[in-house]
Amino acid sequence: MSIKTLLLAVGAVVGVPAVLIAYVRLGEGLIGKIKGKKQLNVRPWLWLFPAFILLIVFLIYPVVNTFILSFKNASSSSFVGLKNYIFIFTNHDMLIALKNNLLWLVFVTLLTITLGLLIAVLTDRIKYEAVAKAFIFLPMAISAVAAGVIWKFMYEFKPKGTEQIGTVNAFFTAVVPNFEPKAWLFNPPINTYALMIVYIWMWTGFCMVILSAGLKGIPNSLLEAARIDGANEWKIFWKIIIPTMSSTIIVVATTMVINVLKVFDIVYVMTNGTLGTEVIANRMYKEMFNFHDFGKASAIAVVLLLAIIPVMLVNIKRFGQRRG
Amino acid sequence: MNTAGAKHNILVKIVSRGPLNLIILLICAAWLIPSFGLFVSSFRPAHLILSTGWWKAFKSPFAFTLENYSKVLSTANMGRSFINSLLISIPATVMPILIAAFAAYAFAWMHFPGRDFLFLLVVGLLVVPIQMTLIPVLMLFNKLHLTGTFLGIWIAHTGYGLPFAVYLLRNFIGELPEEMFESAHLDGASHYTVFFKLVLPTSVPALSSLAIFQFMWVWNDLLVALIFLGGNPSVAPMPLTISNLVNSYGGGWEYLTSAAFISMLLPIVIFFSLQKYFVRGILAGSVKG
Numbered sequence: 001m002s003i004k005t006l007l008l009a010v011g012a013v014v015g016v017p018a019v020l021i022a023y024v025r026l027g028e029g030l031i032g033k034i035k036g037k038k039q040l041n042v043r044p045w046l047w048l049f050p051a052f053i054l055l056i057v058f059l060i061y062p063v064v065n066t067f068i069l070s071f072k073n074a075s076s077s078s079f080v081g082l083k084n085y086i087f088i089f090t091n092h093d094m095l096i097a098l099k100n101n102l103l104w105l106v107f108v109t110l111l112t113i114t115l116g117l118l119i120a121v122l123t124d125r126i127k128y129e130a131v132a133k134a135f136i137f138l139p140m141a142i143s144a145v146a147a148g149v150i151w152k153f154m155y156e157f158k159p160k161g162t163e164q165i166g167t168v169n170a171f172f173t174a175v176v177p178n179f180e181p182k183a184w185l186f187n188p189p190i191n192t193y194a195l196m197i198v199y200i201w202m203w204t205g206f207c208m209v210i211l212s213a214g215l216k217g218i219p220n221s222l223l224e225a226a227r228i229d230g231a232n233e234w235k236i237f238w239k240i241i242i243p244t245m246s247s248t249i250i251v252v253a254t255t256m257v258i259n260v261l262k263v264f265d266i267v268y269v270m271t272n273g274t275l276g277t278e279v280i281a282n283r284m285y286k287e288m289f290n291f292h293d294f295g296k297a298s299a300i301a302v303v304l305l306l307a308i309i310p311v312m313l314v315n316i317k318r319f320g321q322r323r324g
Numbered sequence: 325m326n327t328a329g330a331k332h333n334i335l336v337k338i339v340s341r342g343p344l345n346l347i348i349l350l351i352c353a354a355w356l357i358p359s360f361g362l363f364v365s366s367f368r369p370a371h372l373i374l375s376t377g378w379w380k381a382f383k384s385p386f387a388f389t390l391e392n393y394s395k396v397l398s399t400a401n402m403g404r405s406f407i408n409s410l411l412i413s414i415p416a417t418v419m420p421i422l423i424a425a426f427a428a429y430a431f432a433w434m435h436f437p438g439r440d441f442l443f444l445l446v447v448g449l450l451v452v453p454i455q456m457t458l459i460p461v462l463m464l465f466n467k468l469h470l471t472g473t474f475l476g477i478w479i480a481h482t483g484y485g486l487p488f489a490v491y492l493l494r495n496f497i498g499e500l501p502e503e504m505f506e507s508a509h510l511d512g513a514s515h516y517t518v519f520f521k522l523v524l525p526t527s528v529p530a531l532s533s534l535a536i537f538q539f540m541w542v543w544n545d546l547l548v549a550l551i552f553l554g555g556n557p558s559v560a561p562m563p564l565t566i567s568n569l570v571n572s573y574g575g576g577w578e579y580l581t582s583a584a585f586i587s588m589l590l591p592i593v594i595f596f597s598l599q600k601y602f603v604r605g606i607l608a609g610s611v612k613g
Binding site for chain 2: 005006008009012013016017020021028032040041043044047048050051054055058059060061062063065066069119122123125126132134135136137138139140141143144145146148149150151152153154156163164165167201204206209210213258261262264265268281284285288294297300301302304305308311312
């Protein structure tokens with residue numbers, strides 16, 4: 001590591017805050033000289049300026065620009081109309097990616113929430129709740145790349161007769177008589193589901209944490225009353241817990257839908273979208289770097305955003321309700 | 325709370341305890357085994373990893389080694405990548421937090437036209453897929469020669485981290501008691517003093533949650549590094565290096581297991597020591613609206 005890099009890092013950690021503090025101090029000093037109401041009008045922009053410059057450069061301008069680029073050709077030199085969009089909905093590989101994203105959306109969202117809720121409800125009844133939840137939650141701290149390595153090893157395949165070193169094949173060989181070991185990541189359509197399991201393993205903890213917090217928010221008296229009335233635990237779950245937690249479940253579901261739509265790293269690391277496992281975000285990366293087609297890549301990004309917008313509107317609407 | 329309810333029915337409790345504990349133990353085992361298998365394998369000699377299951381490591385001959393680690397650190401660029409990950413993650417955590425705190429303070433305690441609209445804009449930006457921004461930002465970075473530099477990736481992570489940071493901090497700072505600000509302003513304190521002497525110290529819980537969150541996010545990120553650092557191994561963080569290892573050493577499990585574990589080490593330590601803040605960050609961020 002060069003001295004220059006180290007200086008740059010120290011500069012970023014110490015220097016950037018120092019500059020920002022100096023900026024506010026100087027700015028406030030100048031604003032203080034302005035008399036009367038004008039002072040109140042200028043001040044907020046001083047405090048918002050650094051954030052909004054970055055938001056404009058990294059989010060607002062690029063979103064607009066990507067939208068425009070999606071109507072242009074590979075090198076962005078001329079407009080091609082809707083050609084890139086027609087490609088997305090007619091090209092064979094793209095259709096596979098779209099279909100897979102839909103499968104991911106349904107299965108992963110449903111399973112992470114169901115498992116998360118199940119674990120939250122079950123662990124709510126035991127003494128070692130915190131420990132059990134920490135184990136489920138742990139994969140959240142791991143990068144998708146490391147998770148990819150972990151699960152590639154889990155799915156490792158050796159031909160029948162040789163000793164299996166992958167946990168999954170070894171487990172089934174031991175449990176199921178005459179089991180044919182499978183190359184989980186190479187056999188369509190199982191491979192797509194094998195990838196989903198990795199994602200579910202990573203994100204169930206996230207759903208569990210939020211749902212568990214929602215569960216703790218249900219007043220004890222409500223559950224007690226139901227039990228005194230003779231309701232069994234099953235009925236309490238469906239008639240009280242689920243309805244009271246519906247808004248929490250919606251929050252988790254919208255977050256998961258947005259996350260799953262963008263799924264990239266796991267697929268990139270484990271199969272790179274080969275053998276029928278392609279997803280939209282990985283396809284976009286390929287258009288961008290392998291085929292250098294910025295038009296198609298942009299169009300794919302726009303489709304991704306359009307898919308997310310309904311979810312975003314739900315969020316904004318809920319946000320407005322709470323403030324109102 | 326359910327436990328308290330079950331006390332009324334001791335019989336139900338005794339009958340239901342066994343299966344409940346068993347189910348939970350099975351779920352925990354299923355969740356732990358993948359990481360545990362990797363962990364054990366990373367200490368086994370290469371020929372054993374490839375020929376026998378990791379669970380056989382606990383039978384004789386007991387053969388454990390640190391060779392995989394020394395190999396991957398010296399030859400596979402992992403030592404360099406670990407330092408790169410630190411060099412990327414620390415500034416990319418410090419920078420957005422202060423900038424977001426400024427904006428959050430303005431959103432929470434100043435009145436100006438368009439405030440609600442601008443904040444809704446930030447909330448909307450929370451869900452913009454990063455993919456939507458990559459090409460224009462990459463073009464810009466290429467023009468400014470920021471691709472493949474630490475400076476570039478710091479600013480990129482700062483920009484991408486801001487919506488969440490502003491959102492989380494605005495909610496927290498907005499909940500601070502109004503009287504605190506009133507009395508401070510009555511005493512003649514400037515906004516500068518109020519922010520640094522009152523707002524920041526009282527926001528430490530939110531700031532620490534945010535710091536952990538942003539740090540983990542940057543530490544584990546592959547996509548942003550892949551796009552903006554590209555093929556420059558001298559600045560590559562660990563996820564990028566490991567994903568290259570996966571491509572080049574498909575079956576080189578002695579490299580992959582130890583490399584993956586090195587990258588997991590710091591997040592796991594942070595996770596177990598600061599789990600409370602991590603969970604709090606997730607809760608604050610997810611309860612959008």
